[in-house]
Amino acid sequence: MKIILLSGGSGKRLWPLSNEIRSKTFLKLLPAPDGGRESMLQRVCRQLDAAGLLSSTSIVTHFSQFEIVRSQVGEKIPVLAEPHKRGTFTAIGLASRYLHTQGISPDEIVCFMPADPFVDAAFFEKVASLPSVLAQSGARMALIGTKPSFPSTQYGYIVPASAQDREAAPYLSVAEFAEKPDEQGASALLSRGALWNSGVFAFANSFMLEVLASRGLPDDYGQLLGLYDKLPELSFDEEVVEKTKPIVVLPYDGRWDDLGNWQALAPHLEGRAVGPGEVSDDSADTHIVNELSSPVHVIGVSGIIVAASPDGILVASKAGSSRIKQINPGKRRAPMYEEYRWGTVTVLDRVPPTGDANAGTEVVIRRITLLPGKSFPYRAHGSAKKSWTLLSGSGQMILDGRITRVKTGDVLHLEPAAGYALLADTTGPVELIEIEFGPESAKPAPAAPSLSWEEAVLLCRNDREPDPGKG
Structure with a gap:
């Protein structure tokens, strides 16, 4: 069985710690076994590893959150980046096409689940049993439903068929679904034995491939990515789950918390x-x-x-x-904190444009942490001027095609359009203050081609080699 974690979120429910880049899934607030703190995503990955399921796991996320996912789970887990947010139907379809492109058998069972449930280890035992549930039941899809502890109005419900022996099999046939009822409706659903919908779906990959084909969507993973901006935002529950028969649900009677608010x-x-x-x-x-x-x-x-x-x-x-x-925050601001696989960026201050000779120029001050042995991707930084002051650490700097050593106390000036990269020594992180002057400072940086440190070093060497055709 392959497992796909659906990771996303708008970053509104746990504001101000969460933002559009660092949604609640990525907040390192939960106690970890090593005495530190971990995020919901890291906790789920740790539990999947303990259950022997992590090696078969991939993650789907929006491209804006690709770096923070990589920084938290490392390089071993495949991460699929959606170019646009198009809902759970499209995310699941993309993952299905990806698995097919990787040569996974259409008969392989695929389990899709959220990246941030707060559950016990027993939940993942249920997840591991889904292939056998599908085989025994003959159903097209298997779900996991949590036994409610109270009549919640915040969750969707799975309603089992009434005429069945709940002790005869570990699973139940599904009669219908109900979306976030009022209190009276929730109480009525509990009296019918309804379960909270945990957002876990399992089926043979061929099932989703058939759904995609029926809608005329491309067979090729790359072609599907290319169509993303033209696709509508669709819910997998509404488009597929609620229209599929037969479906079974595996009841789970344990801890299941949605840590979606403070x-x-x-x-x-x-x-x-x-x-x-x-x-x-x-x-x-x-x-x-x-x-x-x-x-x-x-x-x-x-x-x-x-x-x-x-x-x-x-x-x-x-x-x-x-x-x-x-709450309407008014004009959307760029996130003040961002996390990448190479480190973190915190905006310390923004000085808006003034009416003097520097009218139209904004100043942004950032604190940047570069992890040991990590590097910024090499790129040109546009129309703004920057200055760096290294507060601690040492490493190598590429600036305008030259490679030099840098250390604590060094001050570096980056002119507009200058190509640059920084590699921290493995002995410790590099901490620096960046001051940026320019008309575009407040705007999110557009996607730009970038090079790894190794590619940047090779580029510098090639640029400095003499042209053999010139005397």
Whole structure:
């Protein structure tokens, strides 16, 4: 069986820590076995590894989150990057085509699941049993449904057929689906034995290939990628699951939490204050999550969440914290914190254009961390000027075709259109402050061709070799 993790999100529900690049899936807030902290994605991958399933796993994500996925899971897991967000139907179709292109048999069972459920190890035992459930039942699709602990209005429901012996087989036939009911409807569904829909689907890959063919979508993975901007945004549940028969569901009676808001996440944090700060003893059920260097203190206020990051500060009652999705932030700002496989970038300050001789010029100040042995991709940086001050660490710098050593205290000036790259020594990270001056500083950088360090070094050497045709 192949497993595909669907990773995405708009980054609104756990703002200000989450943003459009670093959605809740990637927040390193959960206690890890080694005493550190891990993200929801890292936790799921660790559990898949313990269940012997990680080697068969791939991840689908939007291209804007490709780097942060790579930084958290490493290079061994295949990661498919969608050029546009087109919903779960298209993401699942892309993964199905990818597996087919890789020579995977159409009869291979493929399991699709979210990248961020908070579950126990027993959940992955259920996942591992899905191929046998499909074989025993003869169903076209198998799902995992969680036994509800209360009548939730936040989840979809799977309604089993009523006339069946629930003890005779580990799975149940599915009669229908219900999407996020009101409280009365949720209670009625529980009385019918309905299960929460965990978002896990398993079927033979041939099933999805047939669905794609019936819609006239390309057989080739690359051609499907090329059509992405023309495809509509579609839900796999609505387009496929709710129209497929027969379907069975495997009940799961264990921990299954959707940590989709601060109220749900707070009980899983290690301590009442994550980051600099303190909560007073008389502030019951209050938590601080602080990514800033300045401490946050809460005294005598109960039932709130205080979350602070370079993107902003949230102070809210836990019960009302989910309303952050409804707040219109006005003009969208570029994320103030980004994570890449080579390190991190934090925007420290933005100085807007002034009315003086430098009118139209914005200044952006960033703190950049380059991990040991990692490098920036080599590229030209456009129309802005930059200066770098190395705060710590050492490495090699490529600038305008020349390779030099750099160290703590060095100040480097990058003129517009200059090609550059930086490689940190393996002995430690490089920390630097970047000051950027230019009219485009506030805008997200467009996708640009880039080279690895090795390719950049080769380019420099080729540029410096004399032309044998010239005397």
